[in-house]
Ligand SMILES: Cc1cc2nc3c(=O)[nH]c(=O)nc-3n(C[C@H](O)[C@H](O)[C@H](O)COP(=O)(O)OP(=O)(O)OC[C@H]3O[C@@H](n4cnc5c(N)ncnc54)[C@H](O)[C@@H]3O)c2cc1C
């Protein structure tokens with residue numbers, strides 16, 4: 001059982017976002033980057049499959065130099081192979097990224113392909129299903145429970161307030177949601193073992209694709225803006241709860257017009 | 260024909276709110292871009308309702324049970340006929356599942372979870388919150404069709420009073436590798452935070468699981484959904500479906516009430532775009548007050564029951 005896990009390298013969720021000089025991207029200076037939180041659930045599930053059934057867990061990322069750190073982190077947690085497609089993914093739209101990843105995935109053995117349900121930051125939730133379509137595989141999106149046996153998978157998918165149980169033949173694409181598992185941390189032994197694994201590095205051209213066809217093709221980034229700073233509103237003291245409740249009701253009725 | 264095509268989900272014989280919102284902004288885009296507003300839904304029973312939202316035509320896809328692959332074929336076929344310049348999906352679970360799949364089939368671009376849309380110089384211009392609302396990206400979706408998923412509650416659903424949409428059939432392939440085995444029904448009467456107009460959220464200030472009843476009582480009284488901070492979800496006090504924030508749901512209801520939530524950056528990221536925010540916290544320095552329109556400094560154990568009583572009284576007078 002071989003798995004591929006697509007990993008995006010994103011600013012730490014604690015980060016304060018600043019706009020870069022070109023007005024279209026974030027200023028990466030001083031930002032700490034991490035493995036996107038949903039990709040951690042994807043990786044954990046793949047490692048568990050490997051522990052049960054053997055095979056490889058290949059982590060793949062498309063991104064600049066720094067993205068190799070994300071792959072190192074995944075190797076330390078238990079991935080067995082890593083593939084870094086180097087490129088300026090910040091200017092790629094989701095379909096461009098999906099095309100790169102689909103080509104990368106085809107180049108490695110796989111039975112199941114994992115994504116996060118969304119990259120934290122881009123907040124797109126696009127790349128997984130797009131890649132599934134390009135590969136011609138069935139997809140189960142926003143998965144909270146997974147079982148794999150006999151060449152097929154059964155997955156629970158979260159929908160509004162309910163859950164769907166879906167069965168699909170392998171190979172298939174899964175996008176991971178929180179709740180799928182509890183991701184492990186890297187152990188010291190894992191960190192040492194990971195150092196011995198070489199990261200396979202390729203360019204977009206090595207995959208037979210033209211990067212100029214990938215960047216800013218169908219979605220063009222026009223500008224990035226910070227929301228207006230909220231000044232903070234009125235504050236009231238609630239040492240008299242009944243009086244406070246009346247004030248709150250007044251706000252709900254007159255300002256929110258919700259009563 | 261060109262124009263705007265909107266994927267419509269139907270529940271209990273009615274078009275879902277998120278789809279009605281997409282139809283409403285779709286109608287405006289069709290007015291600027293030229294061409295008709297066209298809807299696609301699983302069956303023709305909603306032709307009249309779609310017409311009221313301005314749809315001239317309704318494709319009946321005949322996909323009774325949700326299936327990504329069957330719906331992708333149906334929408335592809337409708338696109339081949341209509342050749343829309345814009346294709347919209349309401350931002351529901353199914354809309355978000357489908358939009359990227361359809362986009363890859365059509366080799367088209369998608370802006371997801373958008374809160375503003377306009378037709379600009381022959382292009383679809385979209386604004387979307389990124390970094391969980393810490394920033395806003397403006398993008399142009401070039402190419403045809405330009406696809407977007409709309410953020411629930413960002414576009415008001417407005418009827419236009421048109422006649423019933425003319426019905427056309429789609430004969431798409433129903434083949435699907437993935438098969439739906441069962442749907443586990445939601446807890447009866449529970450509103451979900453994704454589409455709710457009002458959300459009442461609880462945090463670690465509730466002290467223990469059973470005190471979530473204070474949040475639930477207020478939510479039920481006011482007709483809202485129950486939200487939660489990650490700390491309470493991690494503690495097992497409430498299911499993850501209720502989590503608001505960077506690794507939960509990003510929500511923008513009309514009214515968000517936070518009680519016993521400190522306002523960590525990851526929580527603020529998920530709710531600061533709410534239109535009206537009330538925070539109840541005993542710590543006057545809690546960061547949640549920075550985004551609150553009304554900050555209530557006090558003990559949630561006395562404020563919440565008093566507020567629930569007042570809401571019940573206010574509702575009784577109606
Ligand atoms: C990668 C990552 C992702 C994350 N994603 C999310 C996310 O999606 N959503 C999220 O919410 N968090 C998220 N977090 C966690 C976040 O950092 C905070 O830990 C969490 O939001 C804190 O929850 P809380 O406000 O309920 O608890 P606390 O921070 O403990 O706050 C409790 C508050 O209750 C108040 N209080 C106590 N008693 C009372 C009382 N009697 N009356 C009134 N007020 C009272 C206190 O003053 C305090 O402000 C994430 C963290 C990380 C690292």
Ligand SMILES: Nc1ncnc2c1ncn2[C@@H]1O[C@H](COP(=O)(O)O)[C@@H](O)[C@H]1O
Pocket residue numbers: 006007008009036038039060061062063089094097101114115116117118119120122123124125126127128
């Ligand atoms: N540049 C990338 N390299 C590898 N995987 C990616 C990349 N961008 C996105 N992904 C994967 O696609 C998922 C969804 O990302 P997004 O569509 O950007 O929200 C992520 O959780 C990753 O699994």
